[in-house]
Structures are given as C-alpha cells and as structure tokens.
Amino acid sequence: MLHLVRDLARRTRVYCIKPEGMEAAFKVTVTLRARMVEKWIRRVKRDFLNAATTKCLGLDCEFTDPRKKKAGEEQRAAVLQLSVASEMLVFKMIHADIKVPQVLTNFLEDGNIRFCGAAIDNTLKKLRLESIHITSAYDLQKVVPNPTTKTTPSLYDLANHTIGTNLEQKKKYGHKKKMDVTAQEKEEELIFRWANYPLS
Structure with missing residues (x-):
C-alpha cells in the first residue's frame, strides 16, 4: 500500500493499493x-x-454500532463506500462536514446508474433514513446466476466465476482461534480501521 496524500486541512487521505497477484492498482479516497x-x-x-453504455458502481455501507445506540434510536449509515473500475470512495458520513451532500444524493438517486452490492437491502434501508432513495440497486447474490451449490454464493464465488479468477476468501477467525493474517489483509484492515476513526 502506498499512501499518496494526507491533507489535514481537507481531512482526506488517498491510498494506492495493489493487491497481490493483480496487475492493476486501486486508488482509495x-x-x-x-x-x-x-x-x-x-x-x-x-x-x-x-x-x-452500462453505468455500474459497487455500493456498500457500514453502520453505527448497534450496541452503542440509545433506547429507541435506529442504527444509521456511518461509512459509505462506492467503487468503479480502479477508483474507490470511502465517505465517513458520521463525521462529515456535510453528512449527505446534495451532489451525492443526486448521484445515488440517478436511475441511469446501477448500484450493485451483496445483501444490500439493509444498506438501502439505512440510506433511506438519510433521505437517500436509490431506485436502481442490484443485489448481485440475487441477480447473477449462482455458479455454486451454496444457497447464497459469496462475492468471491461470483467474481471467480464471472471474471475467471481464483480468489480465496481469507478467514481471520476459525475454530475459535485467530488465524495468521497476510500482509495484504493487514493493509486493508488498517485502511478500514482508519476509515472508522474520526479525523482531526
């Protein structure tokens, strides 16, 4: 992982990540x-x-910790993740200067863009609490033919079948013991741990 930019005035960080075994690098903002x-x-x-001709983005959302919410309070969208080609945006809505910019609302509600994810019903529900109504959302686990014998294929299963890769999902925990984590996983973990930590 190469840390490209850290702009404290703008409270933004940009990373370049090159996963092992892949030619392309990803730019994460x-x-x-x-x-x-x-x-x-x-x-x-x-x-x-x-x-x-087909406009398509990856969509994911992380939510506030349900254990820390007050009685009667709903779990909310905290971090929004969008990705297209080699570009990824991680927007920390929960700590943002403007929680939902109008440009973002318009973008997410654009019916000409397909927003794809896995098990995204909860993401759509939480974004509706922020007055974002995504009309063109696709749950890949429901719309892509299942290439496995599993009831619900993982995104790894779908990617391996669709683009002909042999990616393996790394499990950090198994048999109640923590497994070794590769250097790449550590880099990714640092990025997303940082993404959930307030910037100063």
Missing part, C-alpha cells in the same frame, strides 16, 4: 469532506461513466 465527495463523483463520471 477516504474523506470527511463533502467537497472531496463531489470531486470524486465528477472525476468518475468523466473518466468512467459518461462514455459507458
């Missing part, structure tokens, strides 16, 4: 700033979506 979200959206529209 982690931010609290609505302005950086807007810049990311403009860039991916210009570089990837405008010319695409």
Whole structure:
C-alpha cells in the first residue's frame, strides 16, 4: 500500500493499493469532506461513466454500532463506500462536514446508474433514513446466476466465476482461534480501521 496524500486541512487521505497477484492498482479516497465527495463523483463520471453504455458502481455501507445506540434510536449509515473500475470512495458520513451532500444524493438517486452490492437491502434501508432513495440497486447474490451449490454464493464465488479468477476468501477467525493474517489483509484492515476513526 502506498499512501499518496494526507491533507489535514481537507481531512482526506488517498491510498494506492495493489493487491497481490493483480496487475492493476486501486486508488482509495477516504474523506470527511463533502467537497472531496463531489470531486470524486465528477472525476468518475468523466473518466468512467459518461462514455459507458452500462453505468455500474459497487455500493456498500457500514453502520453505527448497534450496541452503542440509545433506547429507541435506529442504527444509521456511518461509512459509505462506492467503487468503479480502479477508483474507490470511502465517505465517513458520521463525521462529515456535510453528512449527505446534495451532489451525492443526486448521484445515488440517478436511475441511469446501477448500484450493485451483496445483501444490500439493509444498506438501502439505512440510506433511506438519510433521505437517500436509490431506485436502481442490484443485489448481485440475487441477480447473477449462482455458479455454486451454496444457497447464497459469496462475492468471491461470483467474481471467480464471472471474471475467471481464483480468489480465496481469507478467514481471520476459525475454530475459535485467530488465524495468521497476510500482509495484504493487514493493509486493508488498517485502511478500514482508519476509515472508522474520526479525523482531526
């Protein structure tokens, strides 16, 4: 992992990650700033979506800790993750200067863009609490033919079948003992642990 930028004034960090065994590197923008979200959206529209016949993005969301909520309080969207091609945005909504910028709302509600994820019904529900209504969402585990004998295929199963890879899902825990974590997993864990830590 290469740390490209850390701008304290803008409270944004940009990382370049090159997974082992893959030729392409991924650019991950982690931010609290609505302005950086807007810049990311403009860039991916210009570089990837405008010319695409099928406009498609990956969508995921992390939520507030259900153990820390007050009585009667709903679990909320805390971190929004969007990805297209080699670009990924990690927007820490819970600590953001503007929790849901209008440009982001318009982007997510654009019916011409397909937002894809796995088991995303809960993500859609939590985003509705923030007044975001995604109309063009696809749960890949439901719409892609199941290439396995499992009831619900994992994203690894779908990726391996669709793009012909042989990726293996790493399990950090097994048989009640913590397993060794590869260097790549440690890098990813650091990024996402940082993504859930408030910037100062």
